[in-house]
Amino acid sequence: MPKIIDHEQRRHDIALAACRAINRHGLDTVTLAQIAREAGSTTGMLAHYFDTKWDVILAALRLMHDRLESRMAKRIASQDGNLTELLADTLPIGSERRAEAAAWLTFWGSALKHPELLEMTKKTHADWRAIVARCVAQNHPSSGTWTTAVRDEVVSSIVMFMDGLSVKGLTRAEQYPPRQLRKLLENHLQRLLAWADEQV
Amino acid sequence: MPKIIDHEQRRHDIALAACRAINRHGLDTVTLAQIAREAGSTTGMLAHYFDTKWDVILAALRLMHDRLESRMAKRIASQDGNLTELLADTLPIGSERRAEAAAWLTFWGSALKHPELLEMTKKTHADWRAIVARCVAQNHPSSGTWTTAVRDEVVSSIVMFMDGLSVKGLTRAEQYPPRQLRKLLENHLQRLLAWADEQV
Numbered sequence: 001m002p003k004i005i006d007h008e009q010r011r012h013d014i015a016l017a018a019c020r021a022i023n024r025h026g027l028d029t030v031t032l033a034q035i036a037r038e039a040g041s042t043t044g045m046l047a048h049y050f051d052t053k054w055d056v057i058l059a060a061l062r063l064m065h066d067r068l069e070s071r072m073a074k075r076i077a078s079q080d081g082n083l084t085e086l087l088a089d090t091l092p093i094g095s096e097r098r099a100e101a102a103a104w105l106t107f108w109g110s111a112l113k114h115p116e117l118l119e120m121t122k123k124t125h126a127d128w129r130a131i132v133a134r135c136v137a138q139n140h141p142s143s144g145t146w147t148t149a150v151r152d153e154v155v156s157s158i159v160m161f162m163d164g165l166s167v168k169g170l171t172r173a174e175q176y177p178p179r180q181l182r183k184l185l186e187n188h189l190q191r192l193l194a195w196a197d198e199q200v
Numbered sequence: 201m202p203k204i205i206d207h208e209q210r211r212h213d214i215a216l217a218a219c220r221a222i223n224r225h226g227l228d229t230v231t232l233a234q235i236a237r238e239a240g241s242t243t244g245m246l247a248h249y250f251d252t253k254w255d256v257i258l259a260a261l262r263l264m265h266d267r268l269e270s271r272m273a274k275r276i277a278s279q280d281g282n283l284t285e286l287l288a289d290t291l292p293i294g295s296e297r298r299a300e301a302a303a304w305l306t307f308w309g310s311a312l313k314h315p316e317l318l319e320m321t322k323k324t325h326a327d328w329r330a331i332v333a334r335c336v337a338q339n340h341p342s343s344g345t346w347t348t349a350v351r352d353e354v355v356s357s358i359v360m361f362m363d364g365l366s367v368k369g370l371t372r373a374e375q376y377p378p379r380q381l382r383k384l385l386e387n388h389l390q391r392l393l394a395w396a397d398e399q400v
Contacts, residue, residue, distance in 0.1 A: 026313045028228060108371050109309025112302050113226045118371050124373055156376075156384055163367045164360030171308050171318050172325055174234050176356075184356055191395045 011049050011059065014039045018060035023099040027057065027106040058120050061107060064100050065124045072131055074121065076138050081140040083193075084186040088133070091185070092169040093178040101166045132158050142197050150199045154192055161188050211249050211259065214239045218260035223299040227257065227306040261307060264300050265324045272331055276338050283339040283393075284386040287332070287362065291385070292369040293378040301366045322384050332358050342397050350399045354392055361388050 006168075017039030023029050024038075032053050050056045068090060075086055090104045092101035111117040132155050136143050143151065165185060168176045217239035218358035221230050226240075232253050236243045250256045268290060275286055311317040332355050336343050343351065365385060368376045376384075 029312065029313075079216060105305075106309035106312060108367060109306035110228065112306060112370060113229075122372075125375070151385060153384075157361075157388060160233075160364030160384060160388075161357075161361050163364035164362065167308060167363045167367065168360060170312060172322075175325070181355075184353075184360060188357060188359060188360075191391050195391050 001014060003150065006013040007049070012063070014041070014046060014049055014056065015063040017041075018056045019103075021063060022057065022060060022103050026111050026192050027103050030057075032056070054114075054117060057107070058117065061103065061121065064103065065127065068100070069127065069131060072135065076134060079138075083135055084190055086135050086139065087158070087189075088182050088185055091165055091178075091181050093181065098170065101170055105167060105170055129155050129159060136193075140193055143193075144197055145200050147199070149179065150196050157192050158189070161185070204270070206251075207249070214241070214246060214249055214256065215259040215263040217241075218256045219264060219303075222257065222260060222303050227303050228310050230257075254314075254317060258317065261303065261321065261352070262324060264303065265327065268300070269331060273334065276334060279338075281356070282390055283335055284382065286335050286339065287358070287389075288382050288385055290362065291365055291381050292373075293381065298370065301370055305370055307365060313317065329355050329359060336393075340393055343393075345400050346396055347399070350396050353395050357390070357392050361385070 014035070018030075018035045019119055021035045021038040025031075025034055030053075034044045034055075035053075035056055036046050039046070046056065050059065072086065072089065075081060075089070080086075081089075090097070090101075092098040107117075107121075111121075133151065135152060136151075136158070146154070162185070165176075165181050169178075169181050212239065214235070218235045221235045221238040225231075225234055230253075231379075232243045232246055235253075235256055237309075238245050239246070246256065250259065272289065275281060275289070280286075281289075283365075290297070290301075292298040307317075311321075333351065336354060336358070343354075346354070363384070365376075365381050369378075369381050
């Protein structure tokens with residue numbers, strides 16, 4: 001009887017190993033061999049599941065995003081934390097979040113020369129906007145009265161601001177420590193939500 | 201009589217050539233040989249002015265920043281444009297600005313594994329904050345009555361937001377076209393300045 005392999009599970013395990021390998025070696029220099037070693041596998045076996053190094057990396061980024069999504073969904077459902085605390089959970093604070101944010105920043109920098117890679121993270125960006133919208137809806141009930149245009153502006157403004165917090169939290173960590181990042185986010189949200197409530 | 205060489209001028213020419221080479225080949229893959237070719241020089245001659253590829257790249261980034269600085273200083277002095285227009289001039293709109301913003305984004309992604317490179321761009325960041333502060337001071341006279349804390353918050357909030365606009369303008373250009381970037385910036389500034397004026 002042939003050995004039964006759960007291919008989806010195997011792809012997931014490899015992506016998880018890729019996350020660890022990326023965090024250890026850096027996204028732009030990590031090799032397929034290093035990812036294979038981390039996954040307790042061989043490059044030959046990896047090739048069975050992924051075509052190129054970038055396919056593994058895209059799967060790893062997607063996995064990080066899925067984990068973020070389910071973590072936030074749980075917190076939203078259990079009403080754990082206010083809007084600032086919920087969103088701050090995705091900032092580069094602590095070693096795990098820093099590694100995740102760093103993987104994205106390096107990916108963006110490397111992918112600028114490869115538009116097809118950016119195209120492949122389009123859905124992740126749409127999902128991220130949906131998470132932000134859900135956080136706002138759950139934590140700011142008056143948002144139910146906003147127009148679609150106001151809701152879109154609020155989500156875009158949060159998305160932009162958080163990208164900036166991420167970049168500066170990673171590249172200028174001494175100047176913008178965690179407390180400062182949280183405070184800037186809190187102030188931004190306060191001004192933005194007050195403005196949105198006035199637009200009705 | 202020995203040939204007189206203006207070494208400062210030569211360093212400047214090489215940095216300028218490096219900007220062009222980075223824009224053509226990408227920051228993470230550009231080689232010293234390509235920069236030398238662009239400068240009409242040899243790698244041996246380049247080594248006379250710079251120790252490593254990264255030294256040339258840091259000089260190129262600094263040069264881009266200096267050009268941005270003098271461009272904005274001129275516009276501030278001639279009162280050319282309102283605050284949104286002034287700041288929007290640094291967003292990735294048009295091929296030249298896109299190339300500059302792309303060089304920074306790739307640098308950030310690559311430099312995360314090299315803290316000493318990030319350290320060497322510390323002054324550039326301080327200068328950038330000073331430019332933003334000057335733009336605000338010139339275009340929003342009531343800012344003269346703000347406390348230092350409010351002024352710092354305004355500068356930080358603009359810096360964060362513009363990083364986000366830059367990242368998304370580069371990586372999700374189809375979703376956030378130039379008009380959208382400008383509008384988001386304008387709305388952000390309106391809310392922020394109104395808030396700051398109320399803090400007096």
